[in-house]
Amino acid sequence: MxxxxxxxxxAFAIEQGMWEWLALIAASIGxxxxxxxxxxxxxxxxxxxxxxxxLSAVTYAxxxxxxxxxxxxxxGMLSTVPLYLRLIICAIAVGVMLINPSRRLVPALLIGTLLxxxxxxxxxx
Amino acid sequence: xxxxxxxxxxxxxxxxxxxxxxxxxxxxxPESHQSLHQGEIESSLDQAxxxxxxTTTDAFWGGVRDGxxxxxxxxxxxxxxxGAMGRTNGFDVWFTTATSFLMFALxxxxxxxxxxxxxxxxxxxxxxxxxxATRFVTMTATLFPMLHVRDRNKALxxxxxxxxxxxxxxxxxxxxxxxxxHRLSYFCGLGxxxxxxxxxxxxxxxxxxxxxxxxxxxxLIFINPLFFLLTFTEIKVSGYRLAILLGSIAGxxxxxxxxxxxxxxxxxxxxxxxxxxDRKWIRRYDQVKRGGV
Numbered sequence: 001m002x003x004x005x006x007x008x009x010x011a012f013a014i015e016q017g018m019w020e021w022l023a024l025i026a027a028s029i030g031x032x033x034x035x036x037x038x039x040x041x042x043x044x045x046x047x048x049x050x051x052x053x054x055l056s057a058v059t060y061a062x063x064x065x066x067x068x069x070x071x072x073x074x075x076g077m078l079s080t081v082p083l084y085l086r087l088i089i090c091a092i093a094v095g096v097m098l099i100n101p102s103r104r105l106v107p108a109l110l111i112g113t114l115l116x117x118x119x120x121x122x123x124x125x
Numbered sequence: 126x127x128x129x130x131x132x133x134x135x136x137x138x139x140x141x142x143x144x145x146x147x148x149x150x151x152x153x154x155p156e157s158h159q160s161l162h163q164g165e166i167e168s169s170l171d172q173a174x175x176x177x178x179x180t181t182t183d184a185f186w187g188g189v190r191d192g193x194x195x196x197x198x199x200x201x202x203x204x205x206x207x208g209a210m211g212r213t214n215g216f217d218v219w220f221t222t223a224t225s226f227l228m229f230a231l232x233x234x235x236x237x238x239x240x241x242x243x244x245x246x247x248x249x250x251x252x253x254x255x256x257x258a259t260r261f262v263t264m265t266a267t268l269f270p271m272l273h274v275r276d277r278n279k280a281l282x283x284x285x286x287x288x289x290x291x292x293x294x295x296x297x298x299x300x301x302x303x304x305x306x307h308r309l310s311y312f313c314g315l316g317x318x319x320x321x322x323x324x325x326x327x328x329x330x331x332x333x334x335x336x337x338x339x340x341x342x343x344x345l346i347f348i349n350p351l352f353f354l355l356t357f358t359e360i361k362v363s364g365y366r367l368a369i370l371l372g373s374i375a376g377x378x379x380x381x382x383x384x385x386x387x388x389x390x391x392x393x394x395x396x397x398x399x400x401x402x403d404r405k406w407i408r409r410y411d412q413v414k415r416g417g418v
Binding site for chain 2: 014016057066074
């Protein structure tokens with residue numbers, strides 16, 4: 001109980017300074033600009049165009065690089081879980097996804113998350 | 126996610142299934158509308174005259190109802206995971222929640238958190254997050270031609286912020302079952318719900334991350350990496366599969382060379398290489414196989 005009170009009292013502290021907020025505002029404007037650009041171009045541009053194919057490939061590559069980073073070289077709490085355990089959990093979750101013919105995401109996501117919780121419980125002892 | 130059919134009859138048939146069954150995934154849009162040609166969009170405009178909603182208010186609440194299923198649940202879980210990530214990485218609740226409110230795009234939000242942690246400059250961060258958001262260009266460009274002509278005005282630029290993966294995928298599937306004049310209201314109901322649950326979702330994730338036992342927090346911060354990984358298994362276009370593979374290889378290499386800009390360079394290098402290989406060899410090979418030119 002004390003831990004919860006301590007956590008909540010520290011939860012509203014301000015940690016971020018000017019330049020982080022600046023980065024957030026710039027990132028938000030960039031994100032909104034993409035949505036607005038789509039609205040502007042709607043009906044006038046083909047999604048089959050080479051430029052869009054290139055943009056999609058870059059997006060996929062960047063999110064893949066991010067995912068690999070988060071799994072292989074995590075910063076913070078996930079790094080306390082050994083790499084082989086992280087990989088086994090990922091393999092099991094992907095396996096659950098691939099076995100199911102309708103490719104349902106929820107069971108795979110749930111199983112993977114619960115396995116990570118289980119690893120945390122085992123590590124605590 | 127399976128490729129959304131734009132044939133209204135197919136969609137109508139499929140409505141007998143649980144509509145919330147299919148999950149909108151984070152990044153599957155570019156391949157999904159490869160099969161979506163302009164002509165099909167036009168035809169669905171003409172054909173779908175089914176009166177599913179009587180008024181625009183009715184359509185709005187219809188959108189809210191459709192948003193309550195599994196797609197929004199997964200989005201909510203992702204936002205809770207994002208909040209927990211913010212907490213365990215030393216961000217404050219205001220910044221973390223504002224990120225969901227202002228950006229409302231999970232991959233971009235996590236790219237931004239990571240890059241701030243690595244000490245990248247604001248300009249690099251803005252550039253990288255905007256690049257992850259380019260998927261919205263194709264998403265809006267495919268969805269909005271399906272709206273009624275009257276609704277395609279300046280006010281749309283205020284509503285476009287509600288567009289994210291979940292609302293896009295559900296709308297694309299459901300639009301064919303309703304009259305064009307009700308589509309914007311339906312989209313607003315659905316999108317508004319998704320956006321509004323993201324904010325408490327992030328805050329809840331942030332606040333519980335330090336209060337619940339450590340194993341639960343561990344599970345929460347693992348949701349998003351796992352979610353991205355799982356969505357990769359649904360991508361069927363070989364060029365994009367290659368982009369994922371090359372991005373995965375380029376990621377760690379770029380990280381070792383220069384941490385600050387590693388995500389940006391990995392994306393541009395891996396993606397461009399994949400695009401080039403795809404254009405040079407894979408597509409040509411596919412054409413030969415099909416006996417085309």
